[in-house]
Amino acid sequence: MRFIETSLPGAWVIEPEPHYDERGFFARTWCEREFREHGIAMAVRQCNLSGNRARGILRGLHYQASPHAEAKVVSCLRGAIHDVIVDLRPDSPSFKRHAAVELSPGNGRMLYVPPGMAHGYQTLTDDALVHYLMSEHYVAEAQRGVRWDDPAFGIEWPAVEARIISARDLAYPDFLG
Numbered sequence: 001m002r003f004i005e006t007s008l009p010g011a012w013v014i015e016p017e018p019h020y021d022e023r024g025f026f027a028r029t030w031c032e033r034e035f036r037e038h039g040i041a042m043a044v045r046q047c048n049l050s051g052n053r054a055r056g057i058l059r060g061l062h063y064q065a066s067p068h069a070e071a072k073v074v075s076c077l078r079g080a081i082h083d084v085i086v087d088l089r090p091d092s093p094s095f096k097r098h099a100a101v102e103l104s105p106g107n108g109r110m111l112y113v114p115p116g117m118a119h120g121y122q123t124l125t126d127d128a129l130v131h132y133l134m135s136e137h138y139v140a141e142a143q144r145g146v147r148w149d150d151p152a153f154g155i156e157w158p159a160v161e162a163r164i165i166s167a168r169d170l171a172y173p174d175f176l177g
C-alpha cells in the first residue's frame with residue numbers, strides 16, 4: 001500500500017497496490033504492520049457499511065468524544081463520495097482546517113482519519129456504498145458532530161441540485177472551539 005499524508009498531519013490517503021493477472025486483481029487493504037511503520041498504531045474493533053440510495057446525501061461530520069475517540073479507515077466500495085475530514089485537535093497546527101478526497105472503487109483510495117478529527121462525506125453518485133474500519137467500539141452517548149456548513153471551517157462541498165441531510169446533522173450548533 002502507498003501512504004500519502006494529507007495536509008492535516010496524521011491523516012493519510014492510502015492507495016492499495018493491486019496484483020493483476022488474467023482473473024482480475026488482488027489487493028491488500030489493511031495491514032497492522034504497514035500502518036505502524038507509518039506511525040499509525042491502530043487496532044480494528046468494528047467494521048461498518050453505509051448504503052446511500054442517492055447522489056447528494058451528506059453524512060456528518062461526526063466523531064466520538066473522549067475517551068471513546070476513534071480512528072477510521074474509510075473506503076468507497078460502490079459509486080463515489082467526496083470525503084471530508086476536519087481537524088478538531090486544539091493543539092494541532094492544522095486546527096480547524098479540513099481536507100477532502102474523492103473515494104471510489106475506480107481510484108481504490110482509502111482515508112485514514114486519526115482520533116480528534118471529524119469525518120463526513122457527500123455522495124457523488126446513486127448507490128454509494130461506504131466501508132469503515134473503526135478503532136473503537138460504537139458508544140452512542142459519545143457521538144458528537146459539527147455542521148457541514150459551519151463558518152468556522154469553510155468547507156466547499158460539490159454542487160448538487162438537492163442535499164439529503166439528517167435532522168440531527170442539520171442541528172449541530174456553530175463550532176466555538
Ligand SMILES: Cc1cn([C@H]2C[C@H](O)[C@@H](COP(=O)(O)OP(=O)(O)O[C@H]3O[C@H](C)C(=O)[C@H](O)[C@H]3O)O2)c(=O)[nH]c1=O
Nearest residue numbers: 048050059060061062063072119120121132137138166
Ligand atoms: C456510527 C454507528 C451508528 N450505529 C447505528 C446508530 C443508528 O441507529 C444507525 C445510523 O447511525 P447514524 O445516523 O449515526 O449513521 P451516520 O450518520 O452514517 O454516521 C456515520 O457517518 C459519519 C460520516 C461517520 O464518519 C461515522 O462513521 C458515523 O457517525 O446506526 C451503530 O450501530 N454503530 C455505529 O458505529
